[in-house]
Amino acid sequence: MPDGVVDRAARAPSRAPSLAPSLAPSLASGLRHDWTEAEVRALMGLPFPELMFQAQTAHRTHFDPRDVQISTLLSIKTGGCPEDCAYCPQSAALEAPIKATRLMAVDAVLAEARAAKAAGASRFCMGAAWRSPKDHDLETVCAMVEGVKALGMESCVTLGMLDAAQAGRLRTAGLDYYNHNLDTSPEFYGEIITTRTYQERLDTLACVREAGINVCCGGIVGMGETIDDQASLIATLAALPRHPESVPINMLVRVANTRLAAAEAVDPIDFVRVIAAARITMPASHVRLSAGREGMSDETQALCFLAGANSIFYGEKLLTTPNPSENRDMRLIARLGMRPV
Ligand code: SAM
Ligand code: DTB
Numbered sequence: 001m002p003d004g005v006v007d008r009a010a011r012a013p014s015r016a017p018s019l020a021p022s023l024a025p026s027l028a029s030g031l032r033h034d035w036t037e038a039e040v041r042a043l044m045g046l047p048f049p050e051l052m053f054q055a056q057t058a059h060r061t062h063f064d065p066r067d068v069q070i071s072t073l074l075s076i077k078t079g080g081c082p083e084d085c086a087y088c089p090q091s092a093a094l095e096a097p098i099k100a101t102r103l104m105a106v107d108a109v110l111a112e113a114r115a116a117k118a119a120g121a122s123r124f125c126m127g128a129a130w131r132s133p134k135d136h137d138l139e140t141v142c143a144m145v146e147g148v149k150a151l152g153m154e155s156c157v158t159l160g161m162l163d164a165a166q167a168g169r170l171r172t173a174g175l176d177y178y179n180h181n182l183d184t185s186p187e188f189y190g191e192i193i194t195t196r197t198y199q200e201r202l203d204t205l206a207c208v209r210e211a212g213i214n215v216c217c218g219g220i221v222g223m224g225e226t227i228d229d230q231a232s233l234i235a236t237l238a239a240l241p242r243h244p245e246s247v248p249i250n251m252l253v254r255v256a257n258t259r260l261a262a263a264e265a266v267d268p269i270d271f272v273r274v275i276a277a278a279r280i281t282m283p284a285s286h287v288r289l290s291a292g293r294e295g296m297s298d299e300t301q302a303l304c305f306l307a308g309a310n311s312i313f314y315g316e317k318l319l320t321t322p323n324p325s326e327n328r329d330m331r332l333i334a335r336l337g338m339r340p341v
């Protein structure tokens with residue numbers, strides 16, 4: 001076994017997560033919800049040309065392969081988070097935590113949204129470093145959602161765990177997407193986060209779904225997980241009662257001070273394989289090439305698009321870490337003969 005690869009057999013077995021029984025798989029869509037980890041693992045092990053062929057075939061059945069959906073992120077409440085996610089620079093558990101800020105004012109957020117729209121973004125995503133939102137903060141976020149909608153942009157928020165009433169409140173405000181990631185496989189999850197369970201994540205996703213909000217849910221590659229874990233994450237996402245409309249695949253940004261600051265770098269080709277597996281198993285979903293692009297070559301990003309990624313985070317900052325400049329992204333999209341949507 002190569003250095004840095006964790007032996008799953010050596011880990012304690014974890015409880016299989018259960019899905020909300022009220023949400024029956026939608027068979028009418030023709031999409032599969034019964035992908036097994038072994039099947040996804042086999043896909044990821046295909047010769048690269050065959051994997052790319054299957055991914056492109058799946059992509060073209062649902063999308064124009066020239067289109068790249070453009071979302072801009074803003075951290076509306078940074079740092080001081082009570083959770084212990086090993087990858088995250090916003091956890092208060094870090095030895096040298098970043099400075100925590102208060103929730104931004106609505107006007108300041110809308111000024112950023114206007115600038116993002118002018119730069120070419122169609123969706124504005126607002127992130128808060130919370131375990132879950134407090135009611136009075138949720139009201140402020142609802143005002144932000146209403147303001148973003150009034151600009152003619154799609155809205156997305158990621159605020160941590162939600163209950164049914166909170167999800168309903170966001171829906172009433174007009175929220176289009178809620179981002180809440182599974183992050184990794186159920187088996188590896190305990191190595192990364194101890195303050196929130198996998199089942200709690202699935203419960204939040206079920207509340208978002210039942211409220212009628214589109215689901216944005218994906219994970220991170222490069223946290224020391226095995227290829228089996230990567231396949232298990234994709235199989236778990238594809239086994240949700242409805243596929244997330246948006247599937248962000250993040251390459252770990254190794255931030256100083258975090259527990260994963262010294263994680264081994266991901267082989268870009270292996271990363272492309274995960275993108276392709278997401279595309280093949282969730283063919284009607286937008287697959288977002290998310291965090292980690294700043295450290296990627298244009299050629300790696302081009303391979304991700306060929307593997308079926310059709311969305312990016314756009315703008316010079318993600319939440320707290322750098323992202324490629326808008327000029328670099330627009331140059332790349334133009335160079336590939338693709339188009340922002
Ligand atoms: N606090 C909320 C939560 O975790 O539910 C929302 C914000 S949180 C920063 C959103 C997602 O960003 C995480 O679930 C994780 O997948 C991703 N993320 C955070 N830090 C990252 C990093 N260093 N590299 C890659 N992805 C990261
Ligand atoms: C997602 O999957 N990736 C975004 C978004 N959803 C909220 C966040 C990436 C954060 C990267 C680290 C940072 O900038 O703090």
Ligand code: SF4
Pocket residue numbers: 081082083084085088089090091092128129130131160
């Ligand atoms: Fe908090 Fe979200 Fe970061 Fe976890 S990922 S520490 S919940 S901000």
